[in-house]
Amino acid sequence: MKETEIKIQWPNNTVTYASEGDDWFSTARKAGLEIPTGCLTGSCGACEIDVNGKTIRACISDIRGSKKCLLKVSLTTDPFWEK
């Protein structure tokens, strides 16, 4: 049985495909991006990304979507940490 493919567009304009339930970190790596991490338990917010305008914490979220749905991802930036 073929798994559902979810098309994901990354901030560097790379497009990758993932399956429902894949994790965000390894999928981002396939696109050449590294999602920052901290606690990996969902409490620090270091891994926050925007998916279709909705902020999620990548360490506690799986990739969810439907066949026809394009997920547009942007990495959130915290001005406090920017130099």
Ligand code: FES
């Ligand atoms: S790594 Fe801390 S919330 Fe995800």
